[in-house]
Amino acid sequence: MPVTRELNEDSHVMLVDASGYIFRAFHALPPLTRKSDGLPVGAVSGFCNMLFKLLEDTKGKDEATHFACIFDASSKTFRNDLDARYKAQRPPAPEDLVPQFPLVRRAAIAFGTPAIELENYEADDLIAAYARIAEEKGARVTIISSDKDLMQLVTDKVSMLDTMKDRHLSFDAVMDKFGVAPDRVTHVQALAGDSVDNVPGVPGIGLKTAAQLINAFGDLEGLLKFSSEHAPDKKNKPHELLTFKRHENLYQYADDARISHKLVTLDVHTPVPVAIEEFGVCEPKLEELVPFLDEMEFRTITRRVQEKIGNGAAPTASAASEGGVDASMPVAASAEAIDASKYVTVIAPEDLREWMARASAVGVIGVDTETDGLDSVAANLVGVSLALGPNDACYIPLGHTGDGDLLGDGRPEQMDMKLALEILKPMLEDPSILKVGQNFKYDINVFYRAGMEVLGAPILPSPVDDTMLISATLEAGLHGHGMDALAELHFNHKPIAFKDVAGTGKKQITFDKVSVGEATKYAAEDADVTLRLWALLKPRLSAEGMATLYETIERPMVPVVAQMERAGIFVERETLSRLSGDFAQRMAQYEAEAFELAGREFNMGSPKQIGEILFGEMELPGGKKTKTGAWATGADALEDLAAEGYEFPKALLGWRSLSKLKSTYTDALGECINPQTGRVHTSFNLVGAQTGRLSSSDPNLQNIPIRTEEGRKIRAAFVAQEGNVLIAADYSQIELRLLAHIGNIDSLKDAFNNDLDIHAMTASEMFGVPIEGMDPMIRRKAKAINFGIIYGISAFGLARQLGIPRGEASEYIKAYNAKFPGILKYMDEMKAFAREKGYVETAFGRRIWMKGINGKGPERGFAERQAINAPLQGSAADIIKRAMVKMPAALEKSGLQAKMLLQVHDELIFEAPKAEAEKTIKLVKKIMETATFPVMDLSVPLLVEAEAAHSWNEAH
DNA sequence: TTGCTCACG
DNA sequence: GACGTACGTGAGCAAA
Numbered sequence: 001m002p003v004t005r006e007l008n009e010d011s012h013v014m015l016v017d018a019s020g021y022i023f024r025a026f027h028a029l030p031p032l033t034r035k036s037d038g039l040p041v042g043a044v045s046g047f048c049n050m051l052f053k054l055l056e057d058t059k060g061k062d063e064a065t066h067f068a069c070i071f072d073a074s075s076k077t078f079r080n081d082l083d084a085r086y087k088a089q090r091p092p093a094p095e096d097l098v099p100q101f102p103l104v105r106r107a108a109i110a111f112g113t114p115a116i117e118l119e120n121y122e123a124d125d126l127i128a129a130y131a132r133i134a135e136e137k138g139a140r141v142t143i144i145s146s147d148k149d150l151m152q153l154v155t156d157k158v159s160m161l162d163t164m165k166d167r168h169l170s171f172d173a174v175m176d177k178f179g180v181a182p183d184r185v186t187h188v189q190a191l192a193g194d195s196v197d198n199v200p201g202v203p204g205i206g207l208k209t210a211a212q213l214i215n216a217f218g219d220l221e222g223l224l225k226f227s228s229e230h231a232p233d234k235k236n237k238p239h240e241l242l243t244f245k246r247h248e249n250l251y252q253y254a255d256d257a258r259i260s261h262k263l264v265t266l267d268v269h270t271p272v273p274v275a276i277e278e279f280g281v282c283e284p285k286l287e288e289l290v291p292f293l294d295e296m297e298f299r300t301i302t303r304r305v306q307e308k309i310g311n312g313a314a315p316t317a318s319a320a321s322e323g324g325v326d327a328s329m330p331v332a333a334s335a336e337a338i339d340a341s342k343y344v345t346v347i348a349p350e351d352l353r354e355w356m357a358r359a360s361a362v363g364v365i366g367v368d369t370e371t372d373g374l375d376s377v378a379a380n381l382v383g384v385s386l387a388l389g390p391n392d393a394c395y396i397p398l399g400h401t402g403d404g405d406l407l408g409d410g411r412p413e414q415m416d417m418k419l420a421l422e423i424l425k426p427m428l429e430d431p432s433i434l435k436v437g438q439n440f441k442y443d444i445n446v447f448y449r450a451g452m453e454v455l456g457a458p459i460l461p462s463p464v465d466d467t468m469l470i471s472a473t474l475e476a477g478l479h480g481h482g483m484d485a486l487a488e489l490h491f492n493h494k495p496i497a498f499k500d501v502a503g504t505g506k507k508q509i510t511f512d513k514v515s516v517g518e519a520t521k522y523a524a525e526d527a528d529v530t531l532r533l534w535a536l537l538k539p540r541l542s543a544e545g546m547a548t549l550y551e552t553i554e555r556p557m558v559p560v561v562a563q564m565e566r567a568g569i570f571v572e573r574e575t576l577s578r579l580s581g582d583f584a585q586r587m588a589q590y591e592a593e594a595f596e597l598a599g600r601e602f603n604m605g606s607p608k609q610i611g612e613i614l615f616g617e618m619e620l621p622g623g624k625k626t627k628t629g630a631w632a633t634g635a636d637a638l639e640d641l642a643a644e645g646y647e648f649p650k651a652l653l654g655w656r657s658l659s660k661l662k663s664t665y666t667d668a669l670g671e672c673i674n675p676q677t678g679r680v681h682t683s684f685n686l687v688g689a690q691t692g693r694l695s696s697s698d699p700n701l702q703n704i705p706i707r708t709e710e711g712r713k714i715r716a717a718f719v720a721q722e723g724n725v726l727i728a729a730d731y732s733q734i735e736l737r738l739l740a741h742i743g744n745i746d747s748l749k750d751a752f753n754n755d756l757d758i759h760a761m762t763a764s765e766m767f768g769v770p771i772e773g774m775d776p777m778i779r780r781k782a783k784a785i786n787f788g789i790i791y792g793i794s795a796f797g798l799a800r801q802l803g804i805p806r807g808e809a810s811e812y813i814k815a816y817n818a819k820f821p822g823i824l825k826y827m828d829e830m831k832a833f834a835r836e837k838g839y840v841e842t843a844f845g846r847r848i849w850m851k852g853i854n855g856k857g858p859e860r861g862f863a864e865r866q867a868i869n870a871p872l873q874g875s876a877a878d879i880i881k882r883a884m885v886k887m888p889a890a891l892e893k894s895g896l897q898a899k900m901l902l903q904v905h906d907e908l909i910f911e912a913p914k915a916e917a918e919k920t921i922k923l924v925k926k927i928m929e930t931a932t933f934p935v936m937d938l939s940v941p942l943l944v945e946a947e948a949a950h951s952w953n954e955a956h
Numbered sequence: 957t958t959g960c961t962c963a964c965g
Numbered sequence: 966g967a968c969g970t971a972c973g974t975g976a977g978c979a980a981a
Contacts, residue, residue, distance in 0.1 A: 044971085107967085141979045173972090314981085343958085351970080369965060385966095548964095601962090603979080605977090605978060606979060606980085607959090607960055607961070607978095607979080607981070608960095608979075608980075618970095626959085626960075627959095627969095628959070628960090630959085630960080633960085633961085634960075634961060634962085635961080635962075651961095656961080656962080657962085658979095659977095660961080660962055660976095660977085661963085662961065663976085663977055664962085664963065664975095664977060665963080665977060668976080668977085688973095688974070688975090689973055689974060690973080691972085691973060693973065693974075694974095695973085695974055695975070696975080697974095697975060697976085698975095699975090699976085700963085700964085700974080700976065702963095702965075702975080703963040703964035703974080703975070704963080704964070704965085705963060706963090706964075707963085707964085707965080711963080730965095735972095768978075787971080787972095788971060789971095790971085790972070791971035791972045791973095792970095792971060792972070793971065794969095794971065795969050795970090796969080796970050796971090797970055797971040798971080800970090800971090857967095857968060857969080858968060858969045858970075861968090861969070861970065862969090862970080864973065865970080865971065866972070866973095868972085869971080869972040869973075870969095870972080872972085873973060874971065875958095895961090904964075904965065905964080905965040905973085905974090906965065907965080918972075924958090957980105957981085958972100958979100958980085958981080959978105959979090959980090959981100960972100960977105960978085960979085961976100961977090961978090961979105962975105962976090962977095963973100963975085963976085964974080964975095965973080965974085
């Protein structure tokens with residue numbers, strides 16, 4: 001603990017700009033994570049080293065008598081009230097830095113130095129106030145910082161020290177940098193402005209000019225006064241430094257300059273929360289310092305601290321063991337076995353508050369919710385589990401309705417939901433506590449709704465990390481990313497299965513009926529495993545070069561897609577049931593016809609029975625078997641037979657298409673309408689496809705019919721609500737465009753750059769026919785080939801697709817490769833890349849791992865085609881994801897109400913007020929077409945076609 | 957649970 | 966010369 005010590009001429013006060021230091025250290029020092037769990041601690045380590053050095057190295061000469069670390073208390077200060085622009089564009093702190101803020105405060109205290117902060121003021125203001133107080137008492141002051149904003153405080157008594165460059169900054173250094181004495185620095189800054197902090201300044205005036213002007217006019221007011229008393233004049237400059245443009249700007253932006261001056265001037269009259277006399281330096285206490293350093297696993301510092309200060313103090317466990325091993329070792333999973341007996345059930349509010357306090361100290365927490373269903377928009381919160389370290393996990397039952405220690409009303413003992421959420425909400429929304437979940441999108445929506453229902457306001461967890469997403473970013477294609485798969489893979493541990501606590505089949509119960517004891521073991525384990533996975537996987541992102549993809553594309557998708565799921569889309573129930581009736585009637589007709597032709601009744605939906613009738617009883621020609629030996633009765637087989645003139649397969653085909661539409665869409669979709677919102681809320685799986693595409697389920701809204709007349713009627717049931725329109729915006733030919741770009745194929749690039757019909761162009765090149773008046777059949781062939789290319793073409797596949805002999809298909813491919821040699825090169829390159837690395841890459845660095853690329857036989861062929869297709873499909877996925885991530889902010893900035901509802905791989909669906917339709921289309925097109933910027937410039941344009949209409953059918 | 961079939965990009 | 970064969974999904978049904 002610091003001691004009380006009066007100040008006099010012999011005192012030396014050291015004030016550490018701790019907040020400034022943290023940011024600088026974070027970026028300047030190599031990233032460092034705690035070995036046991038991967039907690040990022042680089043800035044904390046740097047801070048500890050600096051403190052230790054300052055306190056030790058100055059001993060004897062220039063020793064500090066008073067010492068304090070000064071922090072920013074909050075991001076909002078009185079300056080924000082002066083000017084809304086101030087620091088407004090500042091990005092949020094990096095995720096890896098966020099958990100370190102509270103740790104650095106603890107570090108300061110552990111070293112026995114006061115950690116000072118004041119709400120509504122920046123650290124700089126407190127430093128200014130303390131420096132002034134010290135100076136008045138005749139003491140010397142050293143400010144530990146390199147921040148130019150503090151240079152205004154420099155006097156003959158006050159200097160600055162940049163510990164990272166080990167450089168003292170005195171009067172002369174300030175003169176060098178600003179060209180004026182320290183007491184005029186703010187005047188120069190007021191004119192020059194500061195783009196980093198969004199201090200406006202005066203346009204056209206930089207540091208150099210500002211210094212000249214201030215030196216010439218003495219101070220800012222003198223300059224502004226002169227400028228306002230003389231009108232800007234092109235011919236007769238009132239002063240040699242006042243060029244016309246400069247003068248005009250000074251004239252026009254005088255107010256900005258004055259506000260800027262207030263913004264950059266530190267408030268030396270800031271009320272100080274602790275008297276400076278309380279900053280008296282004392283020797284750090286080992287019993288406080290070492291446990292902290294130990295907890296951080298800073299072995300080198302711990303050892304040095306003990307050598308310098310300790311002298312005989314008992315070494316601690318970790319410091320005593322392998323000396324010299326530091327926390328910069330590769331992060332390994334905690335060796336501690338998963339032990340469900342360590343988990344606790346939290347019932348008392350004060351216990352939960354204790355967990356919140358610990359979460360704040362640790363900075364990272366594993367979070368998982370339990371609900372009574374699988375639909376995150378409809379499910380009710382049943383409990384929350386938290387984890388702060390290996391086996392250090394708890395479960396908070398909130399909505400259990402049966403079993404357990406029964407209360408009088410039949411419910412088990414548990415915390416009041418409202419009270420619990422009131423305690424949890426600040427932690428979940430605390431920007432300095434990182435929430436780690438597995439598929440956290442689900443939990444976000446559960447918390448959102450629970451907040452709305454119970455507290456009357458949503459709970460919006462932030463910041464969040466998602467272990468499922470991290471795993472998919474690292475190892476797409478190698479394995480699944482569900483918690484059970486990951487736990488087994490990385491920890492060789494099978495978590496308690498849901499069916500073990502809830503049962504299965506008809507006897508399955510919802511989670512609210514599970515006993516609290518069982519629930520604790522199951523739920524706390526999930527949070528525990530999640531946090532362990534995070535500790536293991538998160539550091540690998542940067543180690544393996546995948547951090548950018550994760551941070552800029554994958555992670556930001558979580559809140560965006562969560563919002564889309566909450567929004568849902570309106571579907572007309574009446575339209576669906578009318579179609580159901582219509583389809584049922586016509587199916588009955590087909591059925592009767594089929595029975596008649598078969599001469600008996602059978603199950604129209606049974607491929608087995610159909611096979612028997614077709615090829616057994618009717619003895620139709622050309623029957624083929626599937627790989628399991630059953631008769632193939634798929635659409636292509638039936639179509640072949642129908643083409644030969646047989647009526648029976650025609651009836652089957654007619655029945656099948658209607659049956660599909662009815663069972664999968666018109667019947668099922670109505671059941672999916674949420675009674676509360678009246679809309680259908682799909683679930684988007686962020687790791688659904690290995691290529692980076694999303695998938696959609698419960699219900700799948702990415703496969704709503706469009707290709708047939710009948711199918712489109714279903715699409716017509718997806719409509720905008722009163723006063724709104726649906727907007728469908730889709731990328732035109734995005735994968736072919738990417739092929740042109742990635743494969744660097746000139747003729748394709750030219751075609752896209754000149755906005756040609758790409759399939760007609762292909763046909764023209766291949767078959768030597770003019771584009772004008774082309775036979776549609778020829779164009780169709782070329783189209784099939786173009787698609788075939790994207791899929792890793794084979795003569796067999798193309799032959800089947802086009803219904804032509806294999807020899808002919810083979811000729812086409814030959815002709816294609818002769819005309820577009822670049823494509824063959826691209827395909828060979830992708831195969832070679834995949835063979836060498838085991839994966840292929842998309843335009844934005846996503847990796848898709850290939851199994852079997854170095855194997856033999858069909859497996860290898862499969863992997864090769866995948867290697868050709870995945871970079872194209874995956875790059876398209878990257879691009880639309882980038883557009884989606886940018887979209888909400890872009891809409892808001894334009895003041896548009898539109899909500900993004902659905903994504904269908906190359907298409908985005910929005911709902912917007914009718915009056916804003918045109919503006920929205922314009923913006924959406926722009927964001928989608930420029931989605932690769934500023935990271936990448938494609939050599940072909942991206943074209944987006946967008947339309948607004950009442951229904952999805954009309955809009956597409 | 958598996959395989960077949962078929963809806964989408 | 967034979968092997969399979971266009972890439973990526975999800976859902977409903979039958980059959981085991």
